[in-house]
Amino acid sequence: MTDLVNILDGNTFLVCDRNGDIEPQEGNPTGLFSYDMRFLSLWRLSVNGERCFTLSLDEVEYFEHRFFLVVGHATHYVNATLSVIRHRSIADKVTEELSILNHTDREVELNVRMDVASDFADIFEVKDPSPTSDSVIVEARDGVLRIRYERERYGTETVISSTECALVDEEGMTFSVRLAPHGEWSTTLSIETLAIGAHGRDFRESIPLRRPGSPEDLRRGLRDWVAAAPTLGTDCDALSTTYRRSLVDLAALRWTSLIVSSDLVAAGLPWFMSVFGRDSLITCLQAVPFLPQLAPPTIATLAHLQGVRFDDFRDEEPGKILHELRHGKSAGFEAQPHSPYFGSADSSALFVILLDEYELWSGDSELVKAFEFEARAALEWISSYGDLLNTGYIWYKTRNPATGLENQCWKDSWDSISFGDGRLPPYPRATCELQGYAYDAKMRGARLARNFWNDPGYAERLEREAQELKRRFNEDFWISDEEYFAVALDAEGQQVDTLTSNMGHLLWSGIVDDSRATRVVELLMSRRLFSGWGVRTLATGSARYNPLGYHVGTVWPFDNSLIAWGLWRYGFRDEAARICEAMIQAAQFFEGRLPEAFAGYDRTRTTYPVEYPTACSPQAWSAGAPLLFLRVMLGLQPHGDHLIVEPFIPPSIDRIELLGIPGR
Amino acid sequence: MAFFERLRTSATAMVPPRAAGTILFEVEKSGAQPERYYVTLGGGRAEVALDDGGGQPEPDATLSTTDDVFEALVSGRTALLSAAIRNDVRFAGDGGLLSIANRFFAAPTDGAGDDPRIRSQMEAPHGILWRVRLRDSMAKRRERKVD
Numbered sequence: 001m002t003d004l005v006n007i008l009d010g011n012t013f014l015v016c017d018r019n020g021d022i023e024p025q026e027g028n029p030t031g032l033f034s035y036d037m038r039f040l041s042l043w044r045l046s047v048n049g050e051r052c053f054t055l056s057l058d059e060v061e062y063f064e065h066r067f068f069l070v071v072g073h074a075t076h077y078v079n080a081t082l083s084v085i086r087h088r089s090i091a092d093k094v095t096e097e098l099s100i101l102n103h104t105d106r107e108v109e110l111n112v113r114m115d116v117a118s119d120f121a122d123i124f125e126v127k128d129p130s131p132t133s134d135s136v137i138v139e140a141r142d143g144v145l146r147i148r149y150e151r152e153r154y155g156t157e158t159v160i161s162s163t164e165c166a167l168v169d170e171e172g173m174t175f176s177v178r179l180a181p182h183g184e185w186s187t188t189l190s191i192e193t194l195a196i197g198a199h200g201r202d203f204r205e206s207i208p209l210r211r212p213g214s215p216e217d218l219r220r221g222l223r224d225w226v227a228a229a230p231t232l233g234t235d236c237d238a239l240s241t242t243y244r245r246s247l248v249d250l251a252a253l254r255w256t257s258l259i260v261s262s263d264l265v266a267a268g269l270p271w272f273m274s275v276f277g278r279d280s281l282i283t284c285l286q287a288v289p290f291l292p293q294l295a296p297p298t299i300a301t302l303a304h305l306q307g308v309r310f311d312d313f314r315d316e317e318p319g320k321i322l323h324e325l326r327h328g329k330s331a332g333f334e335a336q337p338h339s340p341y342f343g344s345a346d347s348s349a350l351f352v353i354l355l356d357e358y359e360l361w362s363g364d365s366e367l368v369k370a371f372e373f374e375a376r377a378a379l380e381w382i383s384s385y386g387d388l389l390n391t392g393y394i395w396y397k398t399r400n401p402a403t404g405l406e407n408q409c410w411k412d413s414w415d416s417i418s419f420g421d422g423r424l425p426p427y428p429r430a431t432c433e434l435q436g437y438a439y440d441a442k443m444r445g446a447r448l449a450r451n452f453w454n455d456p457g458y459a460e461r462l463e464r465e466a467q468e469l470k471r472r473f474n475e476d477f478w479i480s481d482e483e484y485f486a487v488a489l490d491a492e493g494q495q496v497d498t499l500t501s502n503m504g505h506l507l508w509s510g511i512v513d514d515s516r517a518t519r520v521v522e523l524l525m526s527r528r529l530f531s532g533w534g535v536r537t538l539a540t541g542s543a544r545y546n547p548l549g550y551h552v553g554t555v556w557p558f559d560n561s562l563i564a565w566g567l568w569r570y571g572f573r574d575e576a577a578r579i580c581e582a583m584i585q586a587a588q589f590f591e592g593r594l595p596e597a598f599a600g601y602d603r604t605r606t607t608y609p610v611e612y613p614t615a616c617s618p619q620a621w622s623a624g625a626p627l628l629f630l631r632v633m634l635g636l637q638p639h640g641d642h643l644i645v646e647p648f649i650p651p652s653i654d655r656i657e658l659l660g661i662p663g664r
Numbered sequence: 665m666a667f668f669e670r671l672r673t674s675a676t677a678m679v680p681p682r683a684a685g686t687i688l689f690e691v692e693k694s695g696a697q698p699e700r701y702y703v704t705l706g707g708g709r710a711e712v713a714l715d716d717g718g719g720q721p722e723p724d725a726t727l728s729t730t731d732d733v734f735e736a737l738v739s740g741r742t743a744l745l746s747a748a749i750r751n752d753v754r755f756a757g758d759g760g761l762l763s764i765a766n767r768f769f770a771a772p773t774d775g776a777g778d779d780p781r782i783r784s785q786m787e788a789p790h791g792i793l794w795r796v797r798l799r800d801s802m803a804k805r806r807e808r809k810v811d
Contacts, residue, residue: 153752155751196751197754198728198754198755206754206755207755207756208757208758208759209759257759258759259763260759300760304760308678308766309770310772310778310779311743311771311776311777312772317779317780329749329750331745331746332746332747332749333746339745339746339749340745370682371682373681374680385781387781388780388781389781389794390792397784399780399783428784480806481805491789491790491794492789493795493798493801494798494801495798495805
């Protein structure tokens with residue numbers, strides 16, 4: 001596998017080799033993608049039949065790269081007579097300025113060839129390839145190459161043109177170039193990605209939508225974005241690097257919602273460049289004190305797409321907040337359920353939690369009033385359809401065994417929830433953190449009902465339900481002989497007895513009885529869970545523990561950020577600071593960019609954090625984690641119109657200063 | 665059309681009071697002029713007007729489709745967003761109103777649109793005895809520990 005390079009602007013991204021070429025790679029989503037469809041699967045440059053070799057790569061911005069190449073293979077030394085520069089950007093469309101420099105004192109004739117193809121694969125077909133009978137139509141005329149895919153009324157098209165005259169055929173474009181001694185030649189290639197909508201035109205023409213402008217606009221936008229966030233002053237280089245990286249990565253992951261025509265954050269590159277209820281909500285929660293502007297469009301988009309009916313295929317119920325939204329042909333032709341898919345049992349509670357947290361920071365009561373209807377429906381889902389077994393807990397079991405998700409909590413891989421001896425519990429399952437979120441959502445919903453919805457009766461009902469849930473939860477989930485909270489209860493009435501990071505989320509929610517907090521913290525920081533870099537998803541000693549298992553032993557930065565927030569909530573500031581410190585130290589190994597997950601090996605064994613092999617990067621809630629670590633270390637908490645600051649900083653950091661915190 | 669008749673009476677339960685604007689539904693029938701329904705939302709209510717050539721307000725959003733696709737939407741055989749991705753429904757205007765329109769369409773009628781609690785509780789091995797089972801399993805655990 002070669003190293004891959006990503007370049008993106010929200011809904012469009014390109015994954016290529018280090019020389020700028022796109023070629024199929026098994027298991028990797030190479031290509032140009034937009035709205036979950038691949039618009040280019042081959043984009044390969046050659047000069048006089050020879051491929052190019054990379055001298056260097058300048059990643060100017062997330063939306064703009066420069067590749068410096070020479071023609072021919074690398075030998076032990078490079079004595080190139082021709083240089084090639086590919087200057088690529090993604091803004092309104094993809095452009096590539098291709099320049100060739102002749103370093104000799106002779107005139108040269110060149111045949112510059114770009115091989116081009118598109119398979120119009122849906123991102124899910126890239127993930128799990130299967131032979132398809134889909135065919136594409138190629139039209140090469142007047143120097144323009146059009147590659148089209150049509151199925152019934154659906155149509156997508158890639159249009160490639162160039163500023164210099166090209167000879168276009170069905171497999172690419174050729175330029176005949178005569179280069180003077182020490183001369184230079186260049187052309188700009190444009191790639192447009194179209195999807196047919198109303199009036200037979202690209203669908204974006206029929207809806208009012210923010211369209212990205214030029215790379216200059218994007219550059220200005222990024223500067224404004226970073227300038228609007230608080231300014232960090234610290235003696236800790238690792239902290240300032242990761243802070244800056246987080247702000248830029250969250251800017252890069254901005255994704256334009258077609259529903260509300262404004263920007264929210266996609267979950268991660270390359271597999272998750274879309275709206276995910278859980279990921280988007282948690283990222284907003286992490287970022288509220290820094291980038292509060294992310295919350296309103298996220299709340300609005302998720303509210304607009306709230307579940308309204310029962311639909312087994314989509315695991316949809318009235319009031320439920322979505323899990324995943326996609327726009328590709330597999331969602332359109334209903335091979336996959338993502339239009340939208342509702343297979344997450346936590347997003348409805350997290351939706352209410354974010355609405356409240358955002359108001360606490362911003363004082364934006366209008367938003368809380370505007371989405372009262374949806375917030376009440378989400379709260380209603382928690383106590384009705386979410387409680388599949390009528391036991392007062394949120395349960396999940398997919399009604400779509402073919403393409404639905406087995407585990408509908410954040411640990412959504414098939415083997416994430418197990419007994420200590422490795423057995424998998426039957427469905428439905430009620431994982432512990434879901435109940436914590438439900439408790440928090442009810443408490444926060446009560447505050448909203450009392451202060452903004454003018455419904456004190458509803459507030460009292462929610463508070464009563466929350467207290468009953470807390471009492472019940474501390475009885476039913478507590479494993480009394482081992483003294484910790486079970487990760488789940490199952491349909492058989494068994495406590496699923498593995499020791500997991502989920503307990504940290506319980507602290508964040510406030511559902512843990514005060515008398516048990518010390519024991520919970522002791523276990524979270526024990527050698528079985530704390531690796532030295534962070535809290536593992538699953539404790540060592542469990543049958544399914546694997547330091548490289550996706551949800552069964554790895555360390556997730558986002559998970560640790562919520563755990564640190566939980567430790568802060570219960571007053572365990574020293575333990576919280578230890579997690580923050582370890583994570584910031586880990587970020588140093590990734591140039592400030594925390595990956596989705598890293599291996600659960602003990603810190604003393606590896607001395608550096610080993611990245612989980614196929615992790616998404618950048619990933620929104622990993623980029624959001626350092627923001628939450630900062631909040632926790634500084635002890636920031638809004639209280640009415642005031643901001644409480646109660647810092648507790650790890651010993652390796654002397655000074656943290658955060659200026660210009662946006663607030664009420 | 666019965667669908668629009670029902671909207672008049674049941675919109676309050678389906679539509680957030682915040683939603684405002686006019687959605688034009690254009691339903692094409694082969695060989696005939698499309699039927700045009702104007703649904704105007706405000707204060708949680710819906711007014712429905714059939715275009716009879718008289719003056720109608722300029723819509724904020726337009727949803728155009730054929731009668732067979734519309735029938736599939738009404739009966740829950742397909743979902744609005746899927747149909748829009750397939751271009752079976754052409755959409756223009758305010759994207760927020762598309763999601764409001766999505767609230768009007770029914771659940772699938774072939775048994776795939778039932779309350780999931782009914783099935784879960786029928787299939788659950790212990791029904792209302794679940795909590796008794798939980799207490800038993802917790803007690804057994806404690807006993808094992810003591811042994």
